[in-house]
Amino acid sequence: MQVIRSIAELRAWRKQAASVAFVPTMGNLHAGHIALVNEAHQHAAHVVVSIFVNRLQFGQGEDFDAYPRTFDDDCAKLEAAGVDVLFFPLEAELYPHVRQSFNVEPPHLQDELCGAFRPGHFRGVATVVTKLFNIVEPDFACFGKKDYQQLAIIRGMVEDLNSPVQLVPVDTGRADDGLALSSRNGYLTSEERAEAPRLYRNLTLMREALLSGDSDYAALETRARQDLEAHGWRVDYVEVRQAQTLEIAHAGEKNLVVLVAARLGKTRLIDNVEVAR
Amino acid sequence: MQVIRSIAELRAWRKQAASVAFVPTMGNLHAGHIALVNEAHQHAAHVVVSIFVNRLQFGQGEDFDAYPRTFDDDCAKLEAAGVDVLFFPLEAELYPHVRQSFNVEPPHLQDELCGAFRPGHFRGVATVVTKLFNIVEPDFACFGKKDYQQLAIIRGMVEDLNSPVQLVPVDTGRADDGLALSSRNGYLTSEERAEAPRLYRNLTLMREALLSGDSDYAALETRARQDLEAHGWRVDYVEVRQAQTLEIAHAGEKNLVVLVAARLGKTRLIDNVEVAR
Known part of the structure; x- marks a missing residue:
């Protein structure tokens, strides 16, 4: 597995890759993520996973700083799952000006359900997914149904902004007692x-x-x-x-x-x- | 020159095109547009021009309905300029739900200069350019310096959202007495x-x-x-x-x-x- 940290290097790799299925994550990977990777293998010659804890989708008082960073464990799991490329950018690579100036603004759904309790969360998600899609240029992208509203918003965005990416929704992984993996x-x-x-x-x-x-x-x-x-x-x-x-x-x-x-x-x-x- | 009206057909054409330089327009073409096409030829094997009068970037009371539609003349000029594909979608092709739900929101610059007199104009521009980039997937895109603020906003958007498109700014064409072509x-x-x-x-x-x-x-x-x-x-x-x-x-x-x-x-x-x- 190749670990790529720069956008330029990722783009250079992408140019020679026939087809790509993409799994964006925030790391701290569990069996649910690996199920996304396994599904990704069904769709394209190469699988790219990103690990990026996206500050933009965390609200004030949320757990951005405390969010678990478990890079070595994550790498081992992705390697074992046959991932081709792990894209692991520094924050300054995705947000060089610190502040993101252009945002992808979802419709009213972003303020309902989870959005009512996490103002700005889905704007942050839509914006970083747009950026990652523009960098990775995947043919397919896998998202878990566990984050159902996120999936609905990304589905709407892909359709409404004509993104050339085919979404693959993946069923929620659960522990034996039913708890959704998270x-x-x-x-x-x-x-x-x-x-x-x-x-x-x-x-x-x-x-x-x-x-x-x-x-x-x-x-x-x-x-x-x-x-x-x-x-x-x-x-x-x-x-x-x-x-x-x-x-x-x-x-x-x-x-x-x-x-x-x-x-x-x-x-x-x-x-x-x-x-x- | 091939005239393509559907997104699906454009995508199918794009798959077999080695490299593409793109010139988005609203039609009613003049020598300034043809200069953009000539510049486009310098950058890629194929040139795609779009003609789409984008309702989203016209304000209330502006000239959307009156905006000149001169398709036959435009076609003749583009044919003569060696354009490979004219993308000429119906409004329902780009806005199937009439209302655009997801918008690309530019920063404060959108409310200054022309933006102060045309509220929402640059949001509409950024959004339709994002859609067209996602459909045409150009390697290069040519924009005239005549619309200088538009160029600055699109430059900011491409950088900030990591669009895989290289922008080519083109000098303003002028009549003999100096008037900018428009x-x-x-x-x-x-x-x-x-x-x-x-x-x-x-x-x-x-x-x-x-x-x-x-x-x-x-x-x-x-x-x-x-x-x-x-x-x-x-x-x-x-x-x-x-x-x-x-x-x-x-x-x-x-x-x-x-x-x-x-x-x-x-x-x-x-x-x-x-x-x-």
């Missing part, structure tokens, strides 16, 4: 880790209710919220939405997604399940 | 056309003064404004700026540009001269 799981105490699967259990219950024809979304949302709060969670949101657009779902909607974000101690976890009925 | 010159009555070269004459006088060491920018700006107003012009701005960034120039600045925008009857004309001293 870098932030490492923040959990052992008690919190034992409690954490309740998030997915509530989503599963909601999916069963929706599949059995229940369309009282508000009641389902309230029930899940109450169960979580009764067990010490602070719930940012539990919402049933239309699966593709993430717009408010009407009662008869067939393609749904249930999204949840909630805090256990100091750790904010998100998860979701799709429901096609 | 599609909007066609709006002028014959009296206005006779008066119009005063714009460039004032820029030339300012350049001479600056080259001779005059750094009282405000006095030079006022003198030009007064001369234009005395001859029936309504002046939007006359400004001396730093040439690369378009920031306010300090007295000792060596790389200057003088920019002017003024209205003669119903027609708004812009022009500029660079001054390296």
Whole structure:
């Protein structure tokens, strides 16, 4: 595996690569990321992974400085997964003027769901993904469904700005007890880790209710919220939405997604399940 | 010359083209555009020109509907200039949802100079150029210095979003009497056309003064404004700026540009001269 730190060197490598599938990450890799890499291998001759903790998508008071940097472990995992190139730029390489002047501005969806609790987050995501796409020029890019709203925003961006990249959504990896794999799981105490699967259990219950024809979304949302709060969670949101657009779902909607974000101690976890009925 | 109307067809053509230089236009082509095409030929094996009157960059009350559409004439000129592909999309091809949801948001410079008189104009330019770059995937793109602020904004965007496109700035084409070539010159009555070269004459006088060491920018700006107003012009701005960034120039600045925008009857004309001293 080649580790490339400069944009110029990455572009030079890209010129001779026939086809590329790309997996952008912030490092601290787990089995969920490796599933993205494995999927990437199905689509192109070469796989490029980036590790870049993107300051632009962290809000004030969020965990930018504390975000785990585990480069050596990450390298070993990517090497074992057969990655061709790891793009690992310094911050000054992507943000030479410190301040990013041009931003990709997503529509109103950026201010809903997670966006309501993380102002500017999705602008930062859309902007850095645009930059990385322009540098890597991938034919395919793999994104996990765990970050469902992020995927919806990037899908909208690719379509709306005509990016020449084909997106590949990848199912969420889970621990045996159902907890969605996430870098932030490492923040959990052992008690919190034992409690954490309740998030997915509530989503599963909601999916069963929706599949059995229940369309009282508000009641389902309230029930899940109450169960979580009764067990010490602070719930940012539990919402049933239309699966593709993430717009408010009407009662008869067939393609749904249930999204949840909630805090256990100091750790904010998100998860979701799709429901096609 | 191949005329391509669909994005898919353009992408298919692009796959087999070795290198591409691109000239985006809104049509109603004149010798200034053909100079861009001639320059484009110097850089790549193939030249792609687009004609698209971009609603997004016209403000309310501006001349979107009245903007001249002269397709047959344009085609003949491009054919004669050896263009390989004319990309001529329907509006529904570039804006299938009518409303553009994701926008490329330029920094404060978008609200100054022309931007102060055309709110949203440069957002619309940055967004459509991003879309066209993503569709055409050019190696080079030629822009005229006549639209100097546009060039500065696109230069900033390419750098800041890491677009894999090399910009080629092209000098302003002029009529024998100095008037900058522009599609909007066609709006002028014959009296206005006779008066119009005063714009460039004032820029030339300012350049001479600056080259001779005059750094009282405000006095030079006022003198030009007064001369234009005395001859029936309504002046939007006359400004001396730093040439690369378009920031306010300090007295000792060596790389200057003088920019002017003024209205003669119903027609708004812009022009500029660079001054390296």
